[in-house]
Amino acid sequence: MTPIPSDPKRITKGMWWMEAWSLIEGCTKVSPACVNCWAAAMAHIRGGQANPAMQKRYGGLTNDKGNWNGTIRCNEAELLKPMKRRKPTTYAVWTDLYHESVPNEFIMRVLNLCTDRRFEPHTICILTKRIRRASYIIHSLDRGDWWKAKSTIILGTTVEDQQRADERMPHIVELHKLGWRTMVSYEPALGPVDFKPWAEHIDWLIVGGETGRGARPMDSEWASAAVCVCLKAKVPLFYKSTGSCTKPRPLWDNLNIRQLPEVRAGTTITAQMSAENSSAAARGA
Ligand code: SF4
Numbered sequence: 663m664t665p666i667p668s669d670p671k672r673i674t675k676g677m678w679w680m681e682a683w684s685l686i687e688g689c690t691k692v693s694p695a696c697v698n699c700w701a702a703a704m705a706h707i708r709g710g711q712a713n714p715a716m717q718k719r720y721g722g723l724t725n726d727k728g729n730w731n732g733t734i735r736c737n738e739a740e741l742l743k744p745m746k747r748r749k750p751t752t753y754a755v756w757t758d759l760y761h762e763s764v765p766n767e768f769i770m771r772v773l774n775l776c777t778d779r780r781f782e783p784h785t786i787c788i789l790t791k792r793i794r795r796a797s798y799i800i801h802s803l804d805r806g807d808w809w810k811a812k813s814t815i816i817l818g819t820t821v822e823d824q825q826r827a828d829e830r831m832p833h834i835v836e837l838h839k840l841g842w843r844t845m846v847s848y849e850p851a852l853g854p855v856d857f858k859p860w861a862e863h864i865d866w867l868i869v870g871g872e873t874g875r876g877a878r879p880m881d882s883e884w885a886s887a888a889v890c891v892c893l894k895a896k897v898p899l900f901y902k903s904t905g906s907c908t909k910p911r912p913l914w915d916n917l918n919i920r921q922l923p924e925v926r927a928g929t930t931i932t933a934q935m936s937a938e939n940s941s942a943a944a945r946g947a
Pocket of ligand 1: 692695699730
């Protein structure tokens with residue numbers, strides 16, 4: 663088994679994804695991790711530029727204070743982007759595909775595209791804070807060819823503190839039991855989280871403190887606890903950064919654990935095909 667596609671230069675900078683797949687423009691803040699939303703700040707700046715292309719794409723998404731105003735646009739022009747690239751690439755889906763205003767139909771198109779053989783070289787990381795909706799939609803899929811998307815997609819959620827973990831992790835567990843690869847972003851870490859009860863259902867954990875303007879501190883004890891759980895349960899860990907105001911810093915600034923999850927495409931597909939074949943055989947097909 664090999665790790666998912668990666669770019670060593672970006673990994674060194676703490677960036678686990680190689681390309682953004684910008685499917686959704688706009689969002690709504692939904693939990694404490696969203697307070698200093700980087701995407702909203704960028705959209706506000708870009709939407710205010712004189713460049714007409716920037717205005718068209720980002721204008722009207724934010725209010726006077728630079729917060730999202732609830733407007734959502736599905737970016738049809740981006741849909742086929744990964745198909746045009748042959749180099750194996752890890753994509754991060756921007757912003758939140760499962761936002762309540764994104765139509766089901768658009769989400770299904772994305773999932774359907776991920777079953778296309780032209781997506782096979784790629785890994786699509788879909789991180790959402792609306793994992794409940796993601797789980798609901800995935801549970802509603804018929805058998806069809808959806809299993810093919812399991813070898814391409816890693817489904818994930820952000821948990822910034824114990825409350826968010828308690829709310830979101832049960833959905834990650836359910837999805838993992840259905841055979842989906844899972845990732846959890848403990849970034850920005852805003853409070854302690856006990857990952858032990860869920861460790862066997864996490865295929866990849868990202869840990870990091872908040873960076874940028876207004877960054878809130880990550881206690882190094884929280885990071886230590888997450889790192890220990892990963893080491894004990896053999897969960898691949900990507901330690902992104904200490905953040906802008908973590909104390910004490912020296913050890914953590916030099917912590918260089920940047921593991922990637924393994925590609926399980928062959929295993930997943932084979933297992934699923936075996937399951938399909940056995941049920942076909944049981945039906946006498
Ligand atoms: S879910 Fe993500 S994109 Fe949306 S407001 Fe929160 S941090 Fe920003």
